[in-house]
Amino acid sequence: MLPLKIAARFLRTSPVQSGLIIAGIAVGIAVQVFVGSLITSLQASLIERTIGSSPHVSLRALKDGDPVTFSSAVARVVRGDSRVTAVVPERDISALFSKGTDKVPLSITGGDLADLNTIYRLRQRTVEGEPSLRPGEIMVGVDFARKYGVKRGDPANLVLGGNDVRTLTVSGIFDLGSAAANERTAFTGPELPRQALGYRPDQYSLVAVQVADPFTSTAVATAWRARLSGIKVTDWQVDNKDLLAALNSQSASSYMIQVFVLVAVALGIASTLAISAVQKTRQIGILKALGMADGSTAAIFLWQASILGVAGTALGVGLGLALIAGFTFGTASSPSAFPIVAQPVFVGISAAVGMLVALLSSIIPTRKTARLDPIEVIQNG
C-alpha cells in the first residue's frame, strides 16, 4: 500500500492542482450525466407525447374498411405476449356533429371505457364531467367543446352514415394534450358504432395494442404476422419514419457531444498527470534508488489517477444529479416542460467511463516513470 500512501501524499501536497483536476473530471461527468439524462428524458417525453396515446401495434382486416375478427385464438396470441401492456378492440366511425347550422366532422372511437382507458387514459384526462361511456353517452375533446359551446350533460346530435341521426349526451370532456386530437376525436361505448357499422360482436375496426417498450413494436408485429393469418399487423415505427429519424439524429448528436466531453476530460487528466509525473521525477528517482521497483513507482500514478477518478466521478455524479434537480425545479411551472429523470444505467455508465478515462490517462505518466533512470535524478541533484 506504499504506492497508495505516496500517491495520496503527492495529491495532498498539491491541493490546487488536485482540486482543479477533480473539478475538471467532475464537470465532465456532470455534463455526461445531465446531457445523457436530458436527451433520454426528452426522447421519452417526445415518444410519450407522440405515441403514448396511440397504438404501437394495430391489427386490422387485410382489406381496408373490412372488420377484423378478434377471435379467442387471436386474443390468446395478443394477450399471451408478455411484452403487451394494453389491448383495445375499437370500432371507429365517422359522424357529423350538428349544432344549429354547424356541421362538424367527428372521428368517433367506440369501445369499453376500461379498455380505452389503458391507451387513452380518459380517466386522468377528463377535465370536466365524468369519464363515462354508458349507452347513449359520448365524451368530446376540450377544444371541440370550447369551439362549439358544448358542456357536460348537453345533447350531441350526430349524423351517422345513411342519415342515421342519433342524439347522445356529453358525459365528460377530455384533454388529450393535442388541440387537433381534442377538436376531432370523440369516444363512445362499443355498441353504437357496432350497430352503425353492422359488425358482429367479435368484429372491430382495429385492435390497438401497446407494448412496454415502443421500440420492440417491429419485433412484436413480425412475430404476430407469422401466427395471425388473414390479419394485417402494422407497427407505429413504419408510420413514423420521420420521427424515428429525428430521434436517431438527436441520439447521434448527443453521443457526439458526450464523446467530445469525454475526450476533453481525458486530455485534461492526462496532461495534468503528465505534468505531475514531470514534477515528481526527482522523488520517483529517489524512491527507485532506495529500492522501489519500477512497477511500484508506476503504481503511484495509477493510484493518483484512481483517487482523482473516484473523487471527480463522485463529485460529478452529485453535480449532475443536482443539475437535473435544478432544471426540473426551474421548469416545473412551464406547461411545455418535461421531467428529466436521472437514468441509473446512464449514471452508472458515466461513472464507469469517468474511472476508465482517469485510469487510461495514467498510461503516459506510468510509462514515463517506468523508464526513468534514477542515476539521472541523483547526479543532477
Place this chain on the structure above:
Amino acid sequence: MADALVLAEGLTKVYGTLEQTRALDDVSFEIGRGEIAAVIGRSGSGKSTLLNLLGLLDTATEGRLVLDGRATDGASSRDRASLRNELLGFVFQFHHLLPEFTVWENLLMPTAIAGKTVDAALRELAEETMVVLGLEGLGGKNANDLSGGQKQRVAIGRALMNRPPLVLADEPTGNLDTENTDAVYRLFRRINADWGTTFLIVTHDQEIASMTDRILEIRDGKLVADVRNPVGAPSVAAVAAGLTTSRSSSAARS
C-alpha cells in the same frame, strides 16, 4: 579476502555504440566487512560510474560483481531494486529527501519499501538512529524545514534504517560547511564502530579521503592505486568525543 562484502572482478563500463567511451576499464578489488574506504579521482575519472555499478543503479558491460556473497550479474531490474533496498544504503551529495514527507517518514521510507510494518522494534531502531544522528525532536518536521546539515543527517539515517551492510556515499559532504563535514565523518566512524557498517565514499577531496581506512584511486577509468591509510582510523575515544560535540551543536541548532 575470504569474507569480502564487495567483490568486483574486471568491471568495465562502455558507453555508446558507434563511438565508444570506456568509462570504467577492467576494475577489480575487494572490500571487506567493516571497512571505511574512499574512492578518489578527478571529475570524469569514472568514480561515479563505479559507484553506480556498485549501487546496482547501472549494469556493467563486462565483469562480475558480488555483493554480500550474492552474484548480481544478470539480475532483473526488480531484483536489483530489491538488492539495493536490502544490502545498500545511499548518501548522495544532495540530500534527496522527499519534501512531501516528514523527517520520520523519510527515515522509514526504505523500510516501508521493504514492506516492513512499523512495530515496536522498528520504532526503537528508528528512534535510536535519530538519537545517534542528533535528530531528536525533529521527527514531525517536514524535511524541507531542516537546515542543510540536518537534511544530510536525515539522509544518512535513511541510508542506515534497513541496517544495510554497505553504505555508498557520493560526495556526501559536498554541499556542507566544514563543521557539518566533520560531523558527518564522525558519524560514519561512530556507525562503523557501533554497527559494523561498511562505507565506500566517493570523493575528490584528498583531506576527506585521508580520514578513511583505505583509498582507491581511479584515473581514466582504471584503478591505479589501492592503499591502506595508516592515519585514517581514529580511536574509538576520539570518535565518541567528536560525536558528543556534534550532537551538542546540532541540539543547539534545532
